[in-house]
Amino acid sequence: METGDAISLLELTPSGSLTLNLKAIQVLSAITQPVLVVAISGPPNTGKSYLMNRLVNRTKGFPLRSGKMLPGWRTWMWCLPHPERANEYLVILDIDGLEGERNENTKPQIFALAYVLSNIFIYNSKGTVDQEALDKLNYITKLPRYVQEGAVDSHREICPEFLWCVRDSELELWMDGFRLVADDYLNAVLLPGQGPDGVSSVSRFLTERFGHRKCLEFSRPCPEAGALRLDQVLEGELARDFQLQTERLRGHVLGVRPERGPGGSVVSGQALARMVEHCVSRLCQGQLIVLEDLYDATRHSVPTVPQGAATDRTMPQPTKTVRIGVPWNMERPVCLIENSSAGELSVNREAVDQILSTISQPVVVVAIAGLYRTGKSYLMNKLAGKQKGFSLGSTIQSHTKGIWMMCVPHPVRPDHCLILLDTEGLGDVEKGDPTNDSWIFALAVLLSSMLVYNSMGTIDQYAMDKLHYVTELTELIKVKATGGEDESTEFARFFPAFVWSVRDFTLDLTLEGRKVTEDGYLENALKLKHGASPNVQKYNLPRECIRNYFPTRKCFVFDRPADKDTMRNMEEVPDSCLDAAFVNQAQRFVQYVYRTAQTKTLKGGYPVTGQMLGALVLTYVDSIRSGHLPCLESAVHTLADIENTAAIQEAAQAYGKWMGERVTLPTETVKELSEIHNQVHPEALQLFMRRCFKDEGQRYQQEFTKEVAAIYADISEKNRELSTDISNRIILDLGAGIQEKIRIGSYTKPGGYSEYEKDMAELVRKYRAKPRKGVQAQQVLQDFLATKQQLSDSIRQADQTMTTSQKEIQAARERAEVAEQQQRAKEEEKRAAEQRLVDERRAAEVNLDQLKEKAKQEQARLVQEHERLLTQRLQEQDKLMKEGFQGRADALQREIDALKVEKKQAASPSLVDVVIDTSILAAPGFFKVIPIAAKVGKFLWDKFW
Template identity: 45%
Template sequence: MAFEGSYAEMSAPICLINNTEDGGLVVCEEAMKILDQITQPVVVVAVVGLYRTGKSYLMNRLARKQRGFALGSTIESKTKGIWMWCVPHPQKKDHTLVLLDTEGLGDVDKGDEKHDVWIFCMAVLLSSTLVYNSLGTIDNTALEKLHYVTKLTEHIKVSSQPKGKEEMYNTSTEFMRVFPSFVWTVRDFTLELEIDGKPITADEYLENALNIKPGDSRNDGRYKTRSNLRDFFAVRKCFVFERPATSKKMKKMEMLSDDDLEEDFVKEAKEFCSYVYSSAKAKTMRGGMRLTGRMLATLAQTYVDAVSSGQVPSLDNAVESLSRIQNSRAVSEAVDFYHSEMIKKVKFPTETQQELSDLHSVVEKEAISIFIRNSFNDLDQKYQKELKTQLEHEYGELFTQNKEESRKKSRSVISQVFGPLEEGIREGAYLRPGGYSRFCRALETANQEYKLKKGLGLMSEEVLAAYLMEKSEVGSSILATDCSLSEAEQKIQVEKLQRDVLEQKNKCLEEQKKIQEQQIRDRQKSYEEHTAQLMKKLEEERERHREEIQRTIDAQFKEQTRIKMEGFLKKSQEMEKEINKLKKEENKVEKGFFRSAIDKFCSWFK
């Protein structure tokens, strides 16, 4: 089964990032090929957590499948590396839901802490929503087991290049802008959701667990985990699940229907899925630049390459790599589409320039759309300008071919319809008294027959004009030898011949003028189409950019209020500076941050 704008739907998950024998990571080619076919925006949901906590079951629920990601029924960790399942998004039209199930963390048989950290980091870097799955309660022990959050600043960096003072944000602010939303799912939860005897929500339960007290030691791993969760993830959500079934039943979870599970668990699972479907955003990079499946594939490869070479993955480097690879490809695919569609649709020669122009406009519009849809961070519209140049060249080639095909066919028809006239000239049939009148009648008869012919194309008048000009010299010679005409009559005939030739020449000039005027209209229409599609994309990116900033400001302000209450005044002042920087950036975006890009492109285009 296939769904529009995407790929053959996957019947089961496959490995996206695998483990190598030396403990490294490698991107799997088959998964890359699948992602490469997805030109839709992707909503990427990754699940992480300790092994044997039921992560895979949640992913299967999100896929709305009974089976898929391996569940297992023993203490052995089933999932190795990161596995991927791409399915049509249940609620967001023209989006693909990419589910990532990660290798269980803390596997005693594996015993590789560094490897676990990289798996966790990859899940953070690739996802738009990160689900952390644990058992029991959110207590000190649970926070200790989530210590991977404290390693993020060591294993991920925003930029490899230093920035100016005005541009610099704290690492936590930068991470908060681009990191996924965070969902903590607590399995086998048996406590009552209440504090001091008052009922609370699951979200309040999570936030209460993340409270920091003035006496807490900054060197305590649990303090760092709490702090980083609050500093790095702007959106946090919590779901608690009671035990789904008896231990005996849970050994065969893949076989159980909802009727076999505890009613409250089924309800909680449905609420979790509903939240993810409605709230999980499409994956974006900083600045609101949204990713498609093929971009996600490039991103995964970029990060894995960095890790394999011993480097720390850089968000800015990833953007640069994506831009270079995706934009070159976007230009190539758009031009290839234009070329193949025009060759397929144009029947040479076209009767008029308008006919070719109309086809060009339709196909060019779709070619631009292909580029716009697949381009990424096209700074100064460098690649769109390249696209414009190449499409102009392609159209120019078709225009030239159209004219040549018209000339070729017109000359062929002239040879046919003027054949009897040419034969009479060769045999000297008109070099006798009254021959000029017979020559003129033969010429006019052939002329009328030629003009009745269809499908000669836009150069038919030019070819005819050239032929009549050539025959005017022959006619003058015949006229000079026709002794049946007086000198005065010959003069009249010479003038008439000149008028006929001039009239045909004017027709030819008028036709060429129409062609030139159409070419001007084509350029104007192309300019308008490029500009309109670029404007639409930049406005969409501006809105996502604004949402990104506003989400971060809201989270920062909420956190600032919270740390004031906790007594951390110095940190509150630092956050005030960060909030002010974000507000300045938001104001810049609101006032038309992308307008300059449009203006630059338009001035270059004209």
């Protein structure tokens, strides 16, 4: 199917909603042949549309706007038979210019969509290929936020060819008297910009992601044309070089084969339509487009053009409107914890209820703290992959009040959400209560899995004095509800990783004449002094706290980014205008955070979701507002109650939903219903187990089992009721003739009993032959025969053709038939009861199996936590010994010995073996295993809390 002109495939309206044009999907769905997909993008008014028209020897097709922007922002599509190969189609996607302020939050998603759909991705620009031109292509570095590509070798197999078209070329293609090929020029430009390992830049991204890269230059097409559009210029008036260059582009593009899938598989128009819908759906839900899974989506049915449907040449209707992004794929931060002018903290419930509550994925939480006006927000924006986001102030007044939050898909961890917390600047002179700063710092520690402390200049005693908040944590945080003793030794179990970023660093990284790393610089700054005087103790205290509380430490130093005037508008300044060393340092910092910041966990290693983080925020702030200290143990108990209750509801609803989808009532037998239940129950239990945690005594698991049992009993009852209704209707229908004969007295004449007997026998035969009567079929027949015995006796006694002996024989036969049917009904009920016992046993086995798996997971988390803490303590002991603090090292040895004992106990197989006592598998129901499971849960809690 050919569209005479380009039609809109996607439109981004000025209000920010994305319109997917169903007519365009229908056009694609009608193409059963393989398609070659060419996408072109770039800054506006660079002549993209004209090049695409020339691909098919047309002067018209895509609209040439010459600077006139239509309302909205579109991706245009043009489908034509391939000009050179029969049985193939050419699909051209022309994306409106990427620059400008409109809908900046959605453009990267559309860029990602073009990337995953195309065989050839053309980037069109003017002038030359330099750092400024690369900066304009920064959208490409955001692809990992929307596309999961897998290993480098695999994604190169299915990624498009990258073709850079340089219009009105000013490329310097001469070197040492020789003219370079434009491809070599492009590669020469890209290679110097790669930066250090792990740095993500446009140049590095292009070289790593695109295995095939090409560059074409175009001279000015017609200098004499003035203000005329190119489609208004006669072909003969175009410059000869320009015509040759466009023919070269055409020859290259049309020579590409349409292989797009893994292994060189081809994609048809129908499959492409499905890919478009699949990708847009994933983006709308805030999910990554997984390239390896994308082609599976093409196997489903796709919409087709109805027979005889016309294809409108203009913007078609109807359309469906969807909004790209979900509440937690944010372009701007929101205030999570508000700080009033009076120093009172409160939670912004909209941030919790409308954003965090929608995040069911595990979260990586990075918080930044430090003195005000030290550039914290700039680093947070870099982590979010945005130029703008958290407010960057340029005056001496602090801009951030309270704690602000931005949530984005994690760039390198699939199915994780990256949550960034920008805290109010510490030490603001405008604040009257210094205690308020301590609470802000404590909340940043409690909520994050990585804490970045930001300071200016150097790490000296002044900087340490400003970090006095870390010394106050023992007075602000409780580990156990009972409290009483010094709990600071427990802090390392749940405190975040610590990163110290030093801004405007001007010193050389040298110590005693030798170069040191940034980490070496930090460790030197954290060395302790010998002595017991008050001044020495004051000097050592913040250093001891950092060394003891935080499991890992890292340091980054940053040069000054730019001059004073430039720094006033950092939100508007591209990286190319900043100091190159600072840009590289910021990129190293970002990549380190992406790679090493761990999933936020509770004590015991339980991963935290956005929903759970919201509950923690409410719990901690409520404690502070009520005058109590935030308590880790209490918070986990509260969180466990919330999550486990929600887990019951979610899993029970899923069980009911899945049963409704898989069961067709009435079932022919109880076993048929039971088999479906025994498929669905383990799946629902697994869903419950995945979310629940710290279920002491399996109290919530019992509740879940009761919920499922109640739902199953309700379904079983409905199964019986429906079977009874159907069976009764069948008997009524089959017995209508008998009822009519009774009404007109057919059975009261001589020989009437013989006729009645034959009719009843035929009714029973036909009834038993009817399928899908359900589990109550035998019981309904028994009840029917029992109710008809008095009538049968009356007809038999009234039949004067029968002798007394014959009547007695027939009466005995009827009683035997009723008794036989009664026995059948009893056997059916017995089989149902036996099946219920089998179901209970299977449920017990499933519960034990999943309890075993859950216990193993919890044991692995405990062991991992002990290993991490033990490693940190051993490293700290080694440093103390090297610094000459043998007494401190000996004291730490006692803690290390205790940790080794705890680790050995945590790794003991008996913890799991207790749960899996094989004799329990013979128990008829789940509740008989609860006492043992309860002992295990209580032991784990008491021992390791």
